[in-house]
Amino acid sequence: MRQHMQSHGGLSSIIAVLILILFMVLVRLLIAWWILPLLAQRKLRKNGFGGPTPSFPLGNIMEMKKRSNVSEASLSKHLITHDIHSTVFPYFAEWQKLHGKVFIYWLGTKPFLYIADPEFLKKTSVIVKGKNWGKPDVFKLDRKPMFGNGLLMTEGDEWVQRRHIITPAFSPSNLKEMTNIMVESTKRMLTKWVDLTSSGHAEVDVECEITATAGDIIAQSSFGISPQECTKVLEKLRALQVALFKTNRHVGVPYNNFMYPKHTLEAKRLGNEIDDLLMAFIMERRKSAHTRDESRDLLGVLIQESHVEDNKRQREKLATRELVDECKTFFFGGHETTALALTWTLFLLALYPEWQKQLREEIEEVVGDKYFEVAMLAGLKKMGLVMNEVLRLYSPAPNVLRQAMGDIWVNDTIIPDGTNIWIDVVSMHHDPTLWGDDVNEFKPERFNGDSQGGCKHKMGFLPFGFGGRMCIGRNLMMMEYKIVLSLVLSRFSFSLSPYYCHSPSIMLSLRPACGLPLIVQPL
Numbered sequence: 183m184r185q186h187m188q189s190h191g192g193l194s195s196i197i198a199v200l201i202l203i204l205f206m207v208l209v210r211l212l213i214a215w216w217i218l219p220l221l222a223q224r225k226l227r228k229n230g231f232g233g234p235t236p237s238f239p240l241g242n243i244m245e246m247k248k249r250s251n252v253s254e255a256s257l258s259k260h261l262i263t264h265d266i267h268s269t270v271f272p273y274f275a276e277w278q279k280l281h282g283k284v285f286i287y288w289l290g291t292k293p294f295l296y297i298a299d300p301e302f303l304k305k306t307s308v309i310v311k312g313k314n315w316g317k318p319d320v321f322k323l324d325r326k327p328m329f330g331n332g333l334l335m336t337e338g339d340e341w342v343q344r345r346h347i348i349t350p351a352f353s354p355s356n357l358k359e360m361t362n363i364m365v366e367s368t369k370r371m372l373t374k375w376v377d378l379t380s381s382g383h384a385e386v387d388v389e390c391e392i393t394a395t396a397g398d399i400i401a402q403s404s405f406g407i408s409p410q411e412c413t414k415v416l417e418k419l420r421a422l423q424v425a426l427f428k429t430n431r432h433v434g435v436p437y438n439n440f441m442y443p444k445h446t447l448e449a450k451r452l453g454n455e456i457d458d459l460l461m462a463f464i465m466e467r468r469k470s471a472h473t474r475d476e477s478r479d480l481l482g483v484l485i486q487e488s489h490v491e492d493n494k495r496q497r498e499k500l501a502t503r504e505l506v507d508e509c510k511t512f513f514f515g516g517h518e519t520t521a522l523a524l525t526w527t528l529f530l531l532a533l534y535p536e537w538q539k540q541l542r543e544e545i546e547e548v549v550g551d552k553y554f555e556v557a558m559l560a561g562l563k564k565m566g567l568v569m570n571e572v573l574r575l576y577s578p579a580p581n582v583l584r585q586a587m588g589d590i591w592v593n594d595t596i597i598p599d600g601t602n603i604w605i606d607v608v609s610m611h612h613d614p615t616l617w618g619d620d621v622n623e624f625k626p627e628r629f630n631g632d633s634q635g636g637c638k639h640k641m642g643f644l645p646f647g648f649g650g651r652m653c654i655g656r657n658l659m660m661m662e663y664k665i666v667l668s669l670v671l672s673r674f675s676f677s678l679s680p681y682y683c684h685s686p687s688i689m690l691s692l693r694p695a696c697g698l699p700l701i702v703q704p705l
């Protein structure tokens with residue numbers, strides 16, 4: 183009997199200890215997920231920033247979803263308007279009316295400082311330089327299968343070192359060497375269009391075609407990968423983007439991965455498969471690096487750096503894992519945004535044929551029947567104006583993300599260490615107080631003689647980000663943009679297909695949700 187009571191007492195103490203442990207774990211989680219973020223929010227609110235009221239554990243996500251659904255339902259897909267902010271970010275457009283251009287909102291248990299005020303942004307960016315900006319932890323984790331710890335996601339000294347290593351790959355002489363690849367890839371695409379049109383198909387899904395060509399260009403010019411191998415990586419990247427976008431909806435909610443186990447596992451699997459493919463290319467190039475004069479394309483530069491460091495046995499060598507992450511980052515970042523800039527351009531030129539005509543005349547004058555040379559690009563001035571106007575109205579990178587690494591003082595305002603920051607580029611590019619009443623009109627001439635397009639604030643036009651972390655590939659993009667567009671315009675005229683539905687939407691980048699069907703006609 184005594185023995186029975188003793189064992190019963192032992193069991194009770196074990197249960198009591200377990201309950202205590204469980205209680206302590208819950209308290210710790212509550213502190214980490216809610217109390218500490220609330221304290222951070224209080225510090226931010228002391229500055230006078232308002233914002234929608236969050237609830238635990240979703241923050242403001244339900245409201246964001248609700249507003250997105252309402253906006254989608256009310257969108258007339260046949261009405262073409264360039265006033266897209268309230269369509270792509272309906273919740274931000276609504277909250278701006280209530281709380282101004284700087285406020286706090288919550289993704290799950292993470293408070294974010296929303297900024298659509300260029301003056302406020304300027305003040306923070308004067309104080310904080312490239313190296314001292316971080317990237318939000320939640321996105322680093324969530325987008326890991328896509329970018330790993332590549333340049334886009336690195337911070338501090340590691341970012342400085344990587345940026346230093348990678349920059350030479352974008353030197354003018356390296357870019358010049360890429361011209362042939364760009365011309366040949368585009369010509370292959372256009373030959374396909376000729377075949378299609380001669381077999382009676384006048385309609386082409388231009389977004390799909392341009393994306394494949396931009397992928398082919400980055401794969402060949404930066405990694406020396408053949409078009410066939412490139413297709414494999416591109417298909418997986420696209421599938422990964424879709425899977426990530428589906429899991430992305432609850433970013434910031436604790437253990438949100440378990441809410442979409444199928445998509446999370448799929449993203450992980452695809453991420454690993456892309457890693458394996460890239461690893462195989464790297465190994466192949468590493469082998470040949472010993473035997474041939476190594477090319478100075480991006481992969482060549484990265485491999486050379488890792489070799490030099492290997493030989494000297496320095497600590498900061500680029501490990502193979504880091505090479506894979508950089509390749510992933512550049513593969514995706516290097517084709518998706520450029521392809522979208524070209525896609526939105528073809529959409530706008532289809533809508534405004536007088537600009538199509540003007541650009542064609544300029545190309546005839548500058549390039550004519552000659553083979554494309556880099557020196558000709560500067561002569562394509564009107565095309566440059568169109569490019570800027572497209573990047574303003576339909577910015578492929580719709581937002582810029584930051585995290586404060588240390589307290590940031592902006593006059594009397596403090597942005598505390600660890601604050602996540604969401605900069606709304608679409609809002610700033612469509613703000614009538616910055617651009618005037620014609621803000622939502624397609625007017626490339628606004629950039630004539632003014633690289634800021636008449637914007638009243640020099641940080642109101644940010645298609646490539648800002649400061650030290652500005653896009654490293656922007657010169658490559660500009661060159662590719664002009665080459666591809668010149669070749670398309672000089673071989674084809676085009677108009678919108680009656681099946682086009684106007685639905686710009688966000689899937690990491692700003693894209694036409696239903697593609698871009700165009701009626702193309704050989705010239």
Ligand code: HEM
Pocket residue numbers: 333334335345511512515516517519520523577578579581582583644645646647648649650651652653654655656658659
């Ligand atoms: C229309 C085309 C492009 C647009 C709109 C664009 C936009 C951007 C933006 C907004 C950023 C973030 C800057 C920031 O955080 O302040 C960025 C960074 C970056 N972009 Fe681009 N980009 C384009 C083309 C390219 C190309 C062609 C490449 C590569 C070949 C590239 C590679 C990168 C990389 C690696 C970063 C990270 C830079 C860093 O953090 O140091 N981008 N880009």
